[in-house]
Amino acid sequence: MAKRYRGKTLKNLPSKGRGECPLCKKTRIKLLYPHRTETNQLIQVCKNCRNK
Ligand SMILES: [Zn+2]
Structure with missing residues (x-):
């Protein structure tokens, strides 16, 4: 899975x-980054939000 x-x-x-x-x-x-929310759901977010 290189360069996903x-x-x-x-x-x-x-x-x-x-x-x-x-x-x-x-x-x-593009929504490429998995992000875990406060409710422990895994959502896909954009690159601008990946570190939030
Ligand atoms: Zn975003």
């Missing part, structure tokens, strides 16, 4: 890895 965030791997994802970031509400951004 680039290239052909993305095209295999639903909507090519893009969507609305649940944290910053940006749409059509």
